[in-house]
């Protein structure tokens with residue numbers, strides 16, 4: 091099997107950051123998400139790159155009534171209720187027309203109708219599996235709501251990206267959650283990078299350790315943790331969800347360190363080249379709202395990455411895959 095290039099986008103608009111930032115504070119990034127998605131689709135199609143949009147279920151709703159109709163009866167009972175987006179529903183607008191920060195029905199339709207890309211889930215409500223107070227039953231209800239609202243648009247959800255990447259099969263407490271999403275038909279998920287600084291347990295205590303944040307930031311520009319590419323055959327286990335781990339977060343253009351942007355892009359293209367030569371998988375991800383400011387600069391970086399893909403596709407038959415197309419290949423190969 092040749093090497094593979096997977097690109098996943100956590101498509102969430104304000105539902106991905108509601109517990110950290112208000113719409114007002116982050117408005118420019120959020121309001122430009124439709125423009126970013128259109129340019130993403132155009133550029134991906136130009137370079138034959140397939141994208142996986144891990145989409146928050148709330149965004150599928152046509153209007154508030156539709157959202158409330160699909161919401162599960164059992165909502166997550168987080169001890170710290172700032173992690174629940176449900177109280178916010180009272181204050182949001184009625185539909186995409188008057189509130190593009192909390193709805194994206196037409197944008198999802200556009201991605202679906204394009205036909206080249208996958209729409210997966212980022213859970214219904216941007217559900218935090220490692221936060222205290224919620225239960226696996228509530229998680230199951232959440233995913234069922236996501237499946238149901240997507241099915242109304244004839245979209246079958248088959249892959250999952252966990253909010254804040256809160257899923258690690260090595261941890262006992264995550265196993266019931268993994269069994270649940272697999273049982274509901276999700277065949278793959280995006281795990282964390284194999285390098286230690288990325289995959290320390292994401293409960294608050296460790297997550298906030300500043301030293302790891304600094305190391306991750308440095309690793310975006312210089313090689314600290316290696317390439318984080320994967321032999322997919324070694325990760326596939328029959329009857330289990332397939333972990334398609336992250337190789338790298340594509341960080342937003344940083345105007346304060348603009349002179350370092352070429353290094354950041356090179357770090358990614360080096361990883362892709364390494365994967366192509368070794369017949370391994372390289373998985374790049376980010377959020378569309380990361381591109382919402384300095385749009386042209388971000389797309390300039392992305393174009394270099396996609397050009398590298400096109401080269402590697404010719405020279406090494408490096409293949410662009412969605413999370414589910416890759417999973418299906420692994421299943422059919424066994």
Ligand SMILES: [Zn+2]
Nearest residue numbers: 100106253254
């Ligand atoms: Zn998210």
